[in-house]
Amino acid sequence: MAGQIKCACGIDVHAHVIPHDFPSYLGAKVPTDWPSMAPAHECHRNVMIAGKVYRTVSDKCWDTAKRLEDLPGMGLALQVVSPMPELLSYWMAPADAQPLLRYLNDQIAGMVDESNGRLAGLGAVPLQDVDLAIRELEYVIKTLGFPGVEVGSNINGAPIGAPQFDPFFEACEALGAAVFVHAIRPAGMDRLVGPAPLQQVLGYPGDVGLAAASVITGNLLVRRPKLRIAFSHGGGTLGLLLPRLQQGWGVFPALKDSVAEAPVDQARKLFYDTLVFDMPTLRFLADSFGSSQLMIGTDYPFNFHDRTPVERIEAAGFDEATVTALVQGNAERFLARQKDTVS
Numbered sequence: 001m002a003g004q005i006k007c008a009c010g011i012d013v014h015a016h017v018i019p020h021d022f023p024s025y026l027g028a029k030v031p032t033d034w035p036s037m038a039p040a041h042e043c044h045r046n047v048m049i050a051g052k053v054y055r056t057v058s059d060k061c062w063d064t065a066k067r068l069e070d071l072p073g074m075g076l077a078l079q080v081v082s083p084m085p086e087l088l089s090y091w092m093a094p095a096d097a098q099p100l101l102r103y104l105n106d107q108i109a110g111m112v113d114e115s116n117g118r119l120a121g122l123g124a125v126p127l128q129d130v131d132l133a134i135r136e137l138e139y140v141i142k143t144l145g146f147p148g149v150e151v152g153s154n155i156n157g158a159p160i161g162a163p164q165f166d167p168f169f170e171a172c173e174a175l176g177a178a179v180f181v182h183a184i185r186p187a188g189m190d191r192l193v194g195p196a197p198l199q200q201v202l203g204y205p206g207d208v209g210l211a212a213a214s215v216i217t218g219n220l221l222v223r224r225p226k227l228r229i230a231f232s233h234g235g236g237t238l239g240l241l242l243p244r245l246q247q248g249w250g251v252f253p254a255l256k257d258s259v260a261e262a263p264v265d266q267a268r269k270l271f272y273d274t275l276v277f278d279m280p281t282l283r284f285l286a287d288s289f290g291s292s293q294l295m296i297g298t299d300y301p302f303n304f305h306d307r308t309p310v311e312r313i314e315a316a317g318f319d320e321a322t323v324t325a326l327v328q329g330n331a332e333r334f335l336a337r338q339k340d341t342v343s
Contacts, residue, residue, distance in 0.1 A: 008071065008074075008076060009327065010310045011079075011327070011332065012078070012296045012298050012300065013296065013297055014182075014232055014273045014297030014298060014299055015082070015300040016061070016082060016300070017061060017062065017083055017108055018047060018057050018062060019062050020037065020045070021036075022103070025096070026099070027096065033089065034100070035047060035054075035086075035087060035100075036048045040056050043058055044056050045059075054086060062107075062111075064115055067119070068115060068118055068119075074308065074309060074310065075310025077118065077328075078119070079119055079300065080121070080335065082123075082124070082180060083104045083108070085150070085182045085184045086184070087100070087104060088101070088127075088184060090184070091128075092128075094126050094132050097126040101126055102139070104123075105123045105144060108121040112146075121146040121147075122146060122147070122148050122150040122180050123136070123137070123139075123140030123144065123150070125137050127151060127165065127168065130165065130167050131167075134167065137175065146177075147178050148178030148179055148228075149172070149177060149179055149180070150182055151179055151180070151181055152183070152185075153181055153184055153207045154184065154185070154186075157187075159218075160181060161213075161220055163218065166224075169220060169227055173226050178228045178230070178334050178335055179228065179230070180230050180232065181208065181212070184207070186199065186204055187203075188207075189203055197304075204236065207236065208237070209241055210237075212231045212235050212270060213241055215229065215266075215270065216263050216266045217259055219259065225269075228271065228333075229271065230334055233276070233297075234273060234276040234282075235270070242264060242267055242288060246263045268289055270293060272289055272294055274295065274326065275309075283317065283318075291325055291326065292325060292330060294325075295330045296310070313326045
């Protein structure tokens, strides 16, 4: 097996946090989607949103010690944690969302402090109000010392490549903040036949693919060439959309005029996680986007996560240098970490 890595030295850029409890709403009228927690069974609790159980989760979502116990068996030295995407709360009034997100950011900071360097944080910002989001971004980067933020694939239906978010990404570039894009409330749910988990299984990759495409067609990295932005779930459907987008760019004058650089070239400047559960697909992503752009992602600690991310990369047939890049090196560039910070 080529490039096998024996040490637990991987960096996981896609893992989530849910606090043990949420703060009480301090305003006059509680927003419908203000989250709360309720007891479930054993070490589990129910995340309650709009009076319904949104998800039942284990204490590994908030218990730093239990989380750290699992990292060596997954081949990980560092895990980068971010809020469960539904908690980004873009649908709330900005004045309501901001204190909730500040609480989440502070909770993540506490876990990072407890971890003795084995966790890093990605903060949350209220992108439904770009000015407020920039202020929270500054708090996350300057005060908490996080390497970046997590954002949704769309903000109340507007894709992240839309022009209204450019001032936020300008601030991210200026602050050196990494941006990790996760699917949220995906489009097309009305076209799925089956139970609610299909949102995660099928809906998320579609929305992430469209979000990444919007960054390309919106020329975000042409304007912000130093921005480091990554997409969850292997970029979703982008890998299959990209040849069509590239061909269309060469065929349709309107596309050629509006997209400033070749879509394929732009796609190879983005980062992507490896959360595709399939070695041939992982090799396809490396061929499509470049092996320098892929990083471990697990979706830990939810049930639908990759429990052997390093083993999967090691078994995919890459050479040793590529394995090292996917397991650790590419994430170090994305997070702007020095080489000697992860042993």
